[in-house]
Amino acid sequence: MKKIPTASIEETTGRILDELADLPGGLLPILHRLQEEFAYIPAEAVAIIAHRLQLSRAEVHGVISFYHFFRTTPPGRRTLYVCRAEACQAMGGKRIEEHLRATLDVDWHGTTADQSFTLEPVYCLGNCACAPSVMLDEQVIGRVSTARIDALIKLAGSE
Amino acid sequence: MQEHHAYISLDTSSRSVGADALAAQLQATAVQKPVTLTLTRTGTRGLFWLEPLVEFATPEGRVAFGPLDPLGTDEIVQLFTDAGELNVSHARYLGPVDELEALQRQTRITYSRVGIIDPFSLDDYVAHDGFAGLRAALTMQGNDIIDAIADSGLRGRGGAAFPTGIKMRTVAAQADKQKYIVCNADEGDSGTFADRVIMEGDPFLLIEGMTIAAVACGASQGYIYLRSEYPQAIDIMNRAIEMAIAQGYLGQNVLDSGHAFDIEVRKAAGAYICGEETSLLESLEGKRGMVRYKPPLPAIEGLFGKPTLVNNVVSLVTIPDIIRLGATQYQQHGVERSRGTLSIQLAGNVKRGGLYEIPFGLTVRELVEDIGGGTATGKPVKAVQAGGPLGAFLHPSQFDTPIDYEAFAAIGAMVGHGGFVVFDETADMGEMARFSMEFCAIESCGKCTPCRIGAVRGTEVIDKIRNGENADANRILLRDLCTTMVDGSLCALGGMAPFPVLSVLDHFEDEL
Numbered sequence: 001m002k003k004i005p006t007a008s009i010e011e012t013t014g015r016i017l018d019e020l021a022d023l024p025g026g027l028l029p030i031l032h033r034l035q036e037e038f039a040y041i042p043a044e045a046v047a048i049i050a051h052r053l054q055l056s057r058a059e060v061h062g063v064i065s066f067y068h069f070f071r072t073t074p075p076g077r078r079t080l081y082v083c084r085a086e087a088c089q090a091m092g093g094k095r096i097e098e099h100l101r102a103t104l105d106v107d108w109h110g111t112t113a114d115q116s117f118t119l120e121p122v123y124c125l126g127n128c129a130c131a132p133s134v135m136l137d138e139q140v141i142g143r144v145s146t147a148r149i150d151a152l153i154k155l156a157g158s159e
Numbered sequence: 160m161q162e163h164h165a166y167i168s169l170d171t172s173s174r175s176v177g178a179d180a181l182a183a184q185l186q187a188t189a190v191q192k193p194v195t196l197t198l199t200r201t202g203t204r205g206l207f208w209l210e211p212l213v214e215f216a217t218p219e220g221r222v223a224f225g226p227l228d229p230l231g232t233d234e235i236v237q238l239f240t241d242a243g244e245l246n247v248s249h250a251r252y253l254g255p256v257d258e259l260e261a262l263q264r265q266t267r268i269t270y271s272r273v274g275i276i277d278p279f280s281l282d283d284y285v286a287h288d289g290f291a292g293l294r295a296a297l298t299m300q301g302n303d304i305i306d307a308i309a310d311s312g313l314r315g316r317g318g319a320a321f322p323t324g325i326k327m328r329t330v331a332a333q334a335d336k337q338k339y340i341v342c343n344a345d346e347g348d349s350g351t352f353a354d355r356v357i358m359e360g361d362p363f364l365l366i367e368g369m370t371i372a373a374v375a376c377g378a379s380q381g382y383i384y385l386r387s388e389y390p391q392a393i394d395i396m397n398r399a400i401e402m403a404i405a406q407g408y409l410g411q412n413v414l415d416s417g418h419a420f421d422i423e424v425r426k427a428a429g430a431y432i433c434g435e436e437t438s439l440l441e442s443l444e445g446k447r448g449m450v451r452y453k454p455p456l457p458a459i460e461g462l463f464g465k466p467t468l469v470n471n472v473v474s475l476v477t478i479p480d481i482i483r484l485g486a487t488q489y490q491q492h493g494v495e496r497s498r499g500t501l502s503i504q505l506a507g508n509v510k511r512g513g514l515y516e517i518p519f520g521l522t523v524r525e526l527v528e529d530i531g532g533g534t535a536t537g538k539p540v541k542a543v544q545a546g547g548p549l550g551a552f553l554h555p556s557q558f559d560t561p562i563d564y565e566a567f568a569a570i571g572a573m574v575g576h577g578g579f580v581v582f583d584e585t586a587d588m589g590e591m592a593r594f595s596m597e598f599c600a601i602e603s604c605g606k607c608t609p610c611r612i613g614a615v616r617g618t619e620v621i622d623k624i625r626n627g628e629n630a631d632a633n634r635i636l637l638r639d640l641c642t643t644m645v646d647g648s649l650c651a652l653g654g655m656a657p658f659p660v661l662s663v664l665d666h667f668e669d670e671l
Contacts, residue, residue, distance in 0.1 A: 027445030
């Protein structure tokens with residue numbers, strides 16, 4: 001993955017802060033916007049946010065690391081979230097988990113060597129009556145089978 | 160040319176099994192046949208085993224076809240005869256929607272509009288009694304609104320079942336000028352989707368419920384803390400709020416009443432613990448979602464230290480109907496101290512999974528066998544986990560327990576947010592117990608030791624038992640650990656994660 005120029009990070013972070021720094025308790029919205037822009041939260045942004053919000057860098061880092069959704073490294077082109085919660089387990093979700101980890105040859109939170117997929121566990125997509133479920137970026141897919149997963153990976157990987 | 164008005168759900172679950180493809184196929188089919196098609200995307204009826212489902216308006220009411228194969232072109236082409244009429248001899252024809260047994264068994268109050276109206280149409284909402292509750296509330300004294308909610312017997316539907324009226328009264332009694340209404344839409348329990356279904360299918364109802372609560376409590380700012388796993392619900396709520404502002408239902412002067420109220424959607428970030436109200440408030444303040452000590456109660460010192468009403472989506476969306484219909488009408492449903500209806504979410508390994516709004520009092524067996532039709536795999540039911548990942552696994556010998564808060568508490572179970580996850584005989588209950596501890600370890604905020612350390616040790620002890628290392632002694636140790644977590648944890652995560660573990664030890668002793 002190409003490195004994002006520091007100037008671009010500074011400019012974008014500054015722009016987001018201009019808009020959101022005064023929002024009460026606005027750190028999560030700020031981090032979400034950054035992640036929408038860059039697909040992760042670049043380390044360079046932390047000091048800028050901390051300075052503007054009058055927090056320590058440790059505090060900002062502490063918030064980023066607390067939440068599963070925020071990432072500090074670039075993900076693959078597509079992120080595949082796999083539901084590991086009980087309703088999916090009741091419908092054979094474990095097989096989907098194992099199949100995906102083997103097929104993509106990555107563990108949880110890992111990114112495939114060709115940068116096409118990042119695999120993330122998720123604990124409930126709220127699609128429990130159509131289990132087992134996965135979410136590809138923001139698209140939830142229900143009643144998945146290993147065959148459907150293979151087709152999905154083939155299709156999404158070629159896009 | 161035959162004119163047809165079709166309705167297809169846009170709910171995430173419907174889309175996850177092909178509702179969009181069905182909509183596209185249907186429109187393509189209409190071009191080929193002598194049909195003029197109007198298509199409205201609605202929320203879902205909650206009958207997910209019938210999705211993808213299409214409904215058509217007829218003079219006698221809507222009729223439905225489902226489940227359709229969204230890629231099965233023939234199946235969709237055959238929805239119409241060559242003359243362009245609805246093909247009622249279609250293999251997937253279900254007949255009039257209102258006569259479907261799964262809907263007839265329900266008492267739809269809160270979910271009465273979901274699946275019927277266009278969630279993006281404020282006019283449609285108003286035409287279906289929308290904002291009637293708010294208009295009535297604006298003619299009432301705040302105390303009278305709260306009395307009605309207290310009289311209805313409504314208890315928090317998020318899981319804790321605390322009387323909603325009492326919480327509101329506490330917030331209303333505070334003298335502070337700045338108060339907040341916080342909607343907990345961080346629906347993290349596995350097996351639950353009631354919040355999402357309402358936000359995607361009837362978003363103005365949540366706006367109305369929050370606004371009535373704000374008028375009653377004297378709050379001027381509302382937040383909806385909505386999980387990041389629900390991108391479509393976030394989008395729909397944001398669009399609904401914009402429309403409500405444009406039409407004067409929100410803003411500096413709600414319906415010219417002099418009340419000011421704004422709502423902002425705040426996207427959560429994947430931490431289960433943030434469904435706990437104090438952790439949620441920390442997160443809204445831009446911090447790590449660490450659980451707070453109580454007292455002070457959020458109703459007295461909540462968001463930014465101000466009095467805050469924190470309620471689950473389903474609690475808030477029940478308010479408009481209580482005000483519109485009156486407390487007595489809502490209160491007459493249910494049993495004992497569990498009044499009104501519960502939005503039951505039936506999921507996992509079950510034939511007819513979905514959302515069912517039903518008065519309290521139904522037994523677990525009736526739910527799973529009569530309504531759910533048994534397991535999807537056709538194998539015997541082994542267990543039902545009620546109330547999310549912190550709820551006990553119910554053994555079939557307990558299935559005659561009525562679904563009400565106290566009856567469940569009496570057997571060490573909980574109704575929680577109304578999620579029921581069914582497992583067939585292939586489920587490995589030892590593995591499920593391990594998962595409960597593992598999940599708690601992953602999601603613990605880390606503030607208190609019993610939860611932070613206990614969950615990790617619990618996972619290890621279960622592994623030892625399962626590997627046959629000092630199994631009997633380790634079972635005693637596991638129970639001891641569970642007791643420590645239950646008694647010593649700061650919040651419900653560490654305090655209840657042992658319940659599923661204990662239920663496996665008690666009722667599935669061969670497996671752990």
